[in-house]
Amino acid sequence: MGNSFRQTVAGLFARKDMNSATMLSGHVASTQARVQASESEYLIAAQDTTYYNYSGQTQMSGLGRIQGKVRGLMQHNVLLMEQEGQPLGLIHQQYWTRGGAIDWPSPQKESQKWFKGLVAVNQQAQGSNRRWVVICDREGDIFEFFKAEREPNVDLLVRVCQPRRVEVAAAGTVCPLPDVAEQLDDYGQYSVQIERLYEGKGRTVDVTLQLQAATVYIYPRQDLSPARHKTQPLTLVMATEVACVDGKTQVDCFDADNSLCWSLLTSLPVATAADVQRILRFYALRWRIERLHFTLKSGALNVERLQFDDVHTLVNALTFYSVVAWRLLGLTYALRQxxxxxxxxxxxxxxxxxxxxxxxxxxxxxxxxxxxxxxxxxxxxxxxxxxxxxxxxxxxxxxxxxxxxxxxxxxxxxxx
Missing domain, CATH: 1.10.740.10 (Transferase Inhibitor Protein From Tn5; Chain)
Known part of the structure; x- marks a missing residue:
């Protein structure tokens, strides 16, 4: 858009009194307005982290390590959507480096990003008459996260993978998570549409899942008393892929060796098969935050090509581009919906x-x-x-x- 425009914007990003929270504040306020205008009964808040590789930007100061010797920084986002999947906007962002200018606060672990995202959702949900569902992938499988403070209208939906001890409430039996399937109730089959990577490209597929669910308690580590430290009642949903067809061609693409198996832990109640199916639909929407990160990087905006002198300026620029990416994603899904x-x-x-x-x-x-x-x-x-x-x-x-x-x-x- 011309040298003068680029210099003006770069100067704004470089200002010492500018930060990502200020840069995002207007967008968050607009997101709140979209929430008020929405008729969605549930609001889906998907959390995820993306990694930006700036190893080629040797003159940029303040970068840390992503992995090994790869230089860059991390960004954690909370994307808010309607229950049908229309993106409403971002409500929270975090940035940090490993060994760079914005290291994670010591002695906190990086896993605190999930808790900070939940705090942001709690703040937005206060006084709301909607139900807010916080969705995390397997990285959010943290025992303390299941017990974290939540507003009464905020629920969790986390894909779990740790071999924790699980108590099935109805039977009173305790077993490791991998062995609990045979003790869950059968809720039939359900087809859900998801995005799946195939030969390096994303494609839409229709997956048929066998559904099971039951009310459970999650036990703490073995040196803590289950009676005192186990979670409140939660719902464990297990969904196992039994069939898959390409969404466009309807060609059978089921691969038993790489079939989907979701173990989902949620505070949402389950009484009917429709309740279980709704939980599956909500979790399938988590992919859309992946599409946000795709849009930011190779999908459209190519933000890993940005060139600035320091990581402070870069963070402000990435926040700005995040709003642009939401706008592109919102138009894309509105058009398809x-x-x-x-x-x-x-x-x-x-x-x-x-x-x-x-x-x-x-x-x-x-x-x-x-x-x-x-x-x-x-x-x-x-x-x-x-x-x-x-x-x-x-x-x-x-x-x-x-x-x-x-x-x-x-x-x-x-x-x-």
Whole structure:
């Protein structure tokens, strides 16, 4: 966008009084407004960490280690979504390095990132009439996390993998987690759509799962008394893949050796098969925070190519780009969830008038407006790819920025 613009923005990122919390504050406030406008009964808060590799930026000061000699930094995000998966925005971010300028506070462990994310959700959920569900992958399988303080309307949903001792409440029997399946109740089969990496690329697949569930207590480490330290009643859901087909071609792609097996621990109650299925749907949405990180990196924004003098400036830039990535992701999923919704939900009136003038076609629906937008970069819908992805959208939105600038300049009266 020109040297002067880049220098201005870089100067903003480099300011000593600027930090990631300040940079994100306006977005968090807007996310809260979107929550208020949403009709979703449940709000899904997915936590995850991504690692940025800046080994090639040898002049950037303050970087730490990611792994071995790889230089970079870590970013932990909490992405808020509606229960159908529409991203509402980020409500929390953390950054740290290992041996760099922003090391994790000693003596805390890096696992505290999950607890800090939960604190952020608790703060947002106070006074809310919705149920908030905090979702973590296997890295969040921490006994203390299951006992952490939560607002009454905040629930946990964590994929567990540690061979902990589990007490099945109905039977009163205790066994290691890997052996508990035969003591769980059968809740039939259920098909869920997920994203799966195949030959280095993500694709959508329909997975059929065998469902089991029961109320359980999780026991502490063996040197602590179970009677005093075990968790409150939780629900253990086990989902085992029994079939898989490609979402587009419907070709059988089940691989028994690499089949999915989820052990999910949640504070959400289970009384019916529908309750178990809802828990599966919620956990399947966790993949969307992975897509946020994909959008930030190789998917569209290529933030690992950013070049700054120090990690302070880089962190502020990454926060800024995180909001851009959410915007791209939000448009992508809104388009897939309901392409016929009004275009005014994501485009303002001036943008729609300009898109109509440029395309010569109606732009009433979100599909029509987005196709008019991506026509600027040569995207043509096909049977294989009827809608654009985040990379095409990123290029199109950038191109549209310049088109809007030109249109505004033309519309102004000439000055003597």
């Amino acid at each position: 309901d392409p016929e919704q009004s275009a005014q939900t994501l485009f303002d009136a001036d943008e729609l008038r300009l898109l109509h003038q440029l395309s010569g076609q109606a732009v009433d629906s979100l599909r029509q407006a987005t196709l008019a937008l991506t026509k600027l970069v040569g995207f043509a819908p096909s049977r294989r790819q009827p809608l654009p992805g985040v990379k095409v959208l990123a290029i199109a939105i950038e191109r549209f920025f310049f088109v809007k600038q030109g249109a505004q300049a033309v519309s102004k009266p000439l000055q003597d």
